[in-house]
Amino acid sequence: MTLPAPELRGDQRVAPSLVKFELLHVCAQTGARRGRLHTPHGTIETPVFMPVGTAGSVKAIAPDDLHTLGANIILGNTYHLMLRPGEQLIGELGGLHKFISWDRALLTDSGGFQVYSLAEKRKITEEGAAFQSHLDGSKHLLTPERSIEIQEVLGADIIMAFDECPPALSERSYMEASMARTTRWLHRCAAAWNRQRSSLFGIVQGGLDEALRKRHAEEVCAVDLPGYALGGFAVGEEPVQMHAGVAFSAPLLPKDKPRYLMGVGTPLDLVTCVGAGIDMFDCVLPTRSARNSLLFTSEGKLVIKNARYAKDERPLDPKCGCYACKSFSRAYLRHLFVSQELVAMRLNTLHNLHFFLTLMAQARAAIEADRYGDFLKEFHSRPTTPEP
């Protein structure tokens, strides 16, 4: 697929497609930031949690549900979409927004992470990552240029640099070599990127080592981009290690640009890392857990398939206003799940996403009120399991 030539005439010109971040307020008690991300497909209040729409669908729910939930930005996965239905088909049909009928903001990842976590027979070289599809074994090569090309065809508002994501606990020598290559790949991404089309975010790696994070943040942030992300967290380390790593890494990113912590996390991770100054999050946890019957509530985690809920007439979460909680008992939701009724997947997903999005709205309100430190304390005093 050939893209039209960029209309850009000078590096200083701000393209209308670029997202613009507005830092509204920093909490007086913590480093938590209240911001606003302006995109070609609407404005997003930050901190924000972005539901993951893997293969062009936030699993088990449709755009009408996402609208009801108040989700203003979702993710698409380059790896999944390039393999099925293929970016070329999506491009011919008008891009990802049109294909999936989503009129709000979209972010695509670079495909790199799934190559490492899903693909078969992967081989990483300076050129890029060769791999075989987990669907049909077909051979593919993802390079910085190819990742940007695919993402531009998909046409998300925010696209991500192609990086390698080594486990947080990798050997230091491997980590340093990987970081250096990710930096070289970032320069290739930036050269391939058409800033008239979308906004490219760079990704800072460096694992749990503060010096490495600092060095890589300097390298990555030397490239002038509309946003920056932290990668390589929540890939094997303990939560407390991750929280410490994010705490020293977030401040390394520019204050006036959005800070995105990739692939994180649990409710505790979210509220903790908001406190460190993170603005954007994504994770499959709420949607994937929902499909496995694990539900997040104001009273802690609840495994709805458990027999103890068989006759429980209470709503899933008495404090929740989602459709599932307003309409059904735990007993019915359990019945749907154990009977493998498809609608269980939708109702559980609606609930978990509502919980995550509401948690972020509560966090935003606390930052605005300069009481995010208190909010964190209140969060830590929440029960972890529902009352019998």
Next chain:
Amino acid sequence: MTLPAPELRGDQRVAPSLVKFELLHVCAQTGARRGRLHTPHGTIETPVFMPVGTAGSVKAIAPDDLHTLGANIILGNTYHLMLRPGEQLIGELGGLHKFISWDRALLTDSGGFQVYSLAEKRKITEEGAAFQSHLDGSKHLLTPERSIEIQEVLGADIIMAFDECPPALSERSYMEASMARTTRWLHRCAAAWNRQRSSLFGIVQGGLDEALRKRHAEEVCAVDLPGYALGGFAVGEEPVQMHAGVAFSAPLLPKDKPRYLMGVGTPLDLVTCVGAGIDMFDCVLPTRSARNSLLFTSEGKLVIKNARYAKDERPLDPKCGCYACKSFSRAYLRHLFVSQELVAMRLNTLHNLHFFLTLMAQARAAIEADRYGDFLKEFHSRPTTPEP
């Protein structure tokens, strides 16, 4: 579970729980009837198609979707619900309406049909049907009295007599013996039935034999009930045989009571049998087909998983106003189905039910306008497969 004793003091007294049928109009061109069924959970315009909510859920959709579709009555299956979660649990939690959060009308079948079609090691005696659960092999006995008891605990507005449903093409001697037993079972059902709780419909069997249907209709309609059904159609015979059988059977039922054709059918079956004077239908066809990628449209049947739709930007059915047709292309719906995205099940189900319910609304309008014969001709001239 013990039920309160009936408050009934005389057979002639009409219980407030009984449904009441109002015959509004009979088409001047055909035997098609336009009616209204008043129930304790709202009024239903007839002819009506009732979506099947097998195990307490119309598969893949929730009550909010059913409300949007305008469904005013759905079915529950006694067989499925007695096995899981058990009628006792549903009774303890306030009945089926409350358990599934459905505030409109409900009909439950007697369980008999599923015993014959799903259960294992079934044995039919004069007492009833002994069988083993298809879920866990547990042993059960369903008798007329037990079926009524279960249905009364579930608390649907309309409950069905316990019958045997022999294949339409059974031997005449078997058919006659089965019919006689079904009549004896009907008397036992009527004796067990508490008319303060729900409305019992009788079921006329007799296969494709007009004399047997006539004899059984006389036996069944001799029991004064608020409605009557035709059973034993669409169980193996050709559609044309079924249509002929319904044509001579429907007029055997009382004019002033609702006539329900059980387990039927295709769009062609529905419009044909409305013409014969049927008021109520149920069938898993639209919901089950949806989950198998077979979609009913104004242009005929469309198998959305087919490769020919991979790049098709058109809506599923350009004449349809359902959420799936208003929002998505065939290409996206195909992608969702072949990628096994859960939301495909909901969208396909929404569409097929919208098609069936809209078809019945069109039929009602044609009857009111005394042009149902013309409507049938127009239906027969519809295309059977979509244009390429």
